[in-house]
Amino acid sequence: MEKGVPIRAICRAISVLQAVNRMGPLTMMEISRAADVPYPTAFRLVQTLIYEGIIEMDPDLKRYKPTALVQSLSCGFQDGELLVEVARPHIISLTRRIGWPVSISSRVGHNMILRDSTHANTSLTFERYYPGFTLPILDSASGRLCLAFTPVEEREALLRWLRVSKLVDSEYLKGASDALNLDQIKEQGYAVQGRNLHNLTPGKTASIAVPILKDGDFIAAMTVVFFVSSMSVDVALLRYLDEMRLVSSSISNILQDYSALNAS
Structure with missing residues (x-):
């Protein structure tokens, strides 16, 4: 493997999270398109992020949105x-x-x-x-x-x-x-x-x-x-x-x- 090659699964998970955080609430199909990942992959990644408590589905809208836990990703960041x-x-x-x-x-x-x-x-x-x-x-x-x-x-x-x-x-x-x-x-x-x-x-x-x-x-x-x-x-x-x-x-x-x- 070439030095510096990123782990694709992690890159895709970040893309999904960024899409939901930036444009949500989104449907699963919208997440797939916004993150530019195949629908089955988007589905698995979304389920993982739900399991981790970072995103959730709005039961009324049938759309996915970030939870308050997403703010924990910025804990300790003070550079800006x-x-x-x-x-x-x-x-x-x-x-x-x-x-x-x-x-x-x-x-x-x-x-x-x-x-x-x-x-x-x-x-x-x-x-x-x-x-x-x-x-x-x-x-x-x-x-x-x-x-x-x-x-x-x-x-x-x-x-x-x-x-x-x-x-x-x-x-x-x-x-x-x-x-x-x-x-x-x-x-x-x-x-x-x-x-x-x-x-x-x-x-x-x-x-x-x-x-x-x-x-x-x-x-x-x-x-x-x-x-x-x-x-x-x-x-x-x-x-x-x-x-x-x-x-x-x-x-x-x-x-x-x-x-x-x-x-x-």
Whole structure:
């Protein structure tokens, strides 16, 4: 077995749990489709997760949903607390000024994980997104921005893992770094997604992401999401990019000050 090859059963179980947690309550067929696993496999995994008490079936709806026990999976995780504490007032203020929702996300494994957002603080959104929502690293503005700021060796290891795990089409991965223009993204300091296809309203929104840095290292992406029908990406860049950079820079500076204070 090649070193680093994931255990497929565990990967599929995680996919099922993420689907239920992200989109539930879901029927068994919806779970199978959302997690991209065969129906019999989805059935066995769901039964296992029910046995462990992590999900349950709503007897009235005949759908599956997460239980409170799913919160135990985050016990001990504190990495994002300071980031959210520092960024929260800044992204709320930015949303009040521009109207559009702003999110903070960072990489966990091969996905970008939402740490916080202001979707609940504005009417200019189709859905509300909560911490834990996942986005694919190759097909989101925040993910491409993260890859652009990731050291080359670490980036290549991540792309290699995606290839081995078969989570992403191998032909697409062959030229992923070149196709995504990662060097250009890092040089310009932002990434865009013309249409967000992997969210709760596929194709209806676009996004712009700028980095939050500490000691020059990428910590998270700050992303503004807007309706595709309202303006083009070029117009959005002209209107919002400078202000986004100022806000992300302020967050970065505060995180840097915390780091320096703790080091002294």
